[in-house]
Amino acid sequence: MKKTKIKVKPRVITVLKVIGVILCLLLGVFLFYLKQINDLKSLDYSDKASNKILFSYKKDYIMSIGKNETLNKAFESDDYNEDNLDIYRRIKYVPHKDLISNINKAIKLGYKYSDINIIFKHGDNDSVKRFLKRDKVKYLEEFFSIDYAKLDNYERYLKYADETGEDEDVTVLCVNLDLDKEDYVDAVKVEKFSIDMLVNKHRYLSEDYEPNDLMEIPEEYVSEAGMKSSRIAFNAFKEMSNAASKEGYGIVINSAYRSYQDQVELGEYYKKWYGQSYVDKYVAKPGFSEHQTGLAYDVGSRSVNVFANSREYQWMKDNAYKYGFIERFTKRYENITGFRMEAWHYRYVGKDIAKYIHDNNISFEEYWAINLDK
Secondary structure (H helix, E strand, O other), X not given: OOOOXXXXXXXXXXXXXXXXXXXXXXXXXXXHHHHHHHHHHOOOOOHHHHHHHHHOOOHHHHHHHOOOHHHHHHHHOOOOOHHXXXXXXXXXXXXXXXXXXXXXXXXXXXXXXXXXXXXHHOOOHHHXXXXXXXXXXXXXXXXXXXXXXXXXXXXXXXXXXXXXXXXHXXXXXXXXOOOOOOOOOOOEEOOOOOOOOOOEOOEEXXXXXXXXXXXXXXXXXXXXXXXXXXXXXXXXXXXXXXXXXXXXXXXXXXXXXXXXXXXXXXXXXXXXXXXXXXXXXXXXXXXXXXXXXXXXXXXXXXXXXXXXXXXXXXXXXXXXXXXXXXXXXXXXXHHHHOOOOEEEEEEEOOHHHHHHHHHHOOXXXXXXXXXXXX
């Protein structure tokens, strides 16, 4: 058979050539686009942010800055405002849901980027939103130069400082510890057992709370059988007691874990013998006693009735921290702890915290406010 040659019309050839050129151009554009996107992604910008950067012609600007988590968040956000671009890059990133929206609000209120960084440092997403509903605060550094100051406490700081005349450091500490409130009023419920838990006249335990490692203390370490304690605290006390004994000192536990009901009965006992005013002044209300944590002991001397006058007391002052215990209520810090001096009352907080408190001569409340209250 005779093969038939297919003749392609010149017009069709021209069209095919044009299509080929267009496809090559499109491929080139696509490869160029991928190169630009990959340049941005290599700096950890997301796909969404990289696309927005590219199509808003900000690639050169971003490449000159480099990796910036806040800028990445800005370009991802529907709240992105190009007028604020140079401020976005100066804001230290925090993982807030409304980060960009809150930056925009702060800028609108007249805050500089340095102010905005201070604001974000001292609050979570919701507290920042609440803070930005107020008029601009003129002197942010007045309280927020202190690392552990809280945005939500700003009004209370102002009021406390005005009423007491205290400086910023004392004001922030006292307000964060709720010392601007009446004892036992509007208290915070503590639910989780830990060696660094804080229980005082502003932080309480529920009626059915007990430590999760409660145990009965062996008789050789107590003045009366049947006492209980947190196991982790007792193990530390046992080590301490044995060390004291080797040096010729005799320490004994006179009181350890007390349940909520035990504290009720203790209050009734002292009320019967000394009256309600004595109870109000010296006996913690049920739920507000550190003994309920199982981490606190009233320690005595085996040879002297008054512990504060004993050799054992001096040994404890010098050595208790080495085993994770602190003298909980001292004369110096009665205004912070809310309790009168109790030379016999020792609390287990762990060796690291006890050493820090000993070395820096501070109260447990201060340590907690600065390091643990997040």
